[in-house]
Amino acid sequence: MAQIERLSSYRALTLVLVVASIARTLVRELAEMDWTRVRLGGGYARIDGAVYSTYLVVIDEVAEAEEDDFLRIFSHHPVHSPEARRWLQQWVRPEEGAMQDVKELEGYDEMLQKLLDSLPVERQLAGLAPEERLAGLPPAHQLLALSDDALRGFTDEYLRSLPAEVQDAIRRRIGRPSR
Template structure:
């Protein structure tokens, strides 16, 4: 029995991917006539991240139908070969498959699969320097970044780089009131009353004094 599997682009199904898979099936059967004597000896599988409008258009164009089987799998009725669909967004959740997550819209999780992806990207870059130009590279790289611990993502970044793109309220989120005061510009700190300064914790008052002395010098 032969099985042909086609993995669609992580970004989505391209027009004609399903028809292309069935065409591959015909070419494969032609080359293996003696090995595939019965109609059911060849099975086709299209692996996609999700069922997109493009895929539905391909099905409608050919008059084929999709029959869900559960767990992220479906049967495609209509082609001359037994044809199935594997939807990675759903299968990875149903089967807790961290490797399959790499080929879905789900974020990669820290662990063995993320380490494999890192090694694969390193080895592929050595063999193929222009790997960055390949479709889906940015998405795979982003998955690798998301799987890294936060401290590693931020390592080497200047404070302004860490805060770039954040709204003011996001920069201050989670800070205690006295910490928010320390984030104020020096010009605003100079406007604080002595009464208010004395109400602050001693370490906060000392930091404010140092900042004000720094400006004075």
């Protein structure tokens, strides 16, 4: 408020709305306000009809258009570069003496999941005990974690006792046709 006198008019103020993606709620609210979204390309848009100059930035679209892996961290797209992954790892680690625990920030779980999804499977599973790696999977699906050599030791009779999707996956991996 202390700087409001510096503005020549309310038109001198520009607002920017940054969203991950265009949600139905945003579309509905723009319509209710009788505002119009004018696409500028590459994930940017101008909102016409508001009192202030208003622009919209859609992170999902900008991250892809500009091939910006750091911006992808905040989008619904996977992160590819090791540099962006390292940056994300630094920020999701709780730091001693931090004013707010990063784990309490909105979107923390989604960002952490994005980091995990960007890692190779071997890194995702590193440090987990075998029972932790398979936790939550039905017993028949746990068999898919075995090596192909171990799966080749199963008899056809045993394979036929498994759910069809597990049986098919095992047969494809070991090159054994159904009988």
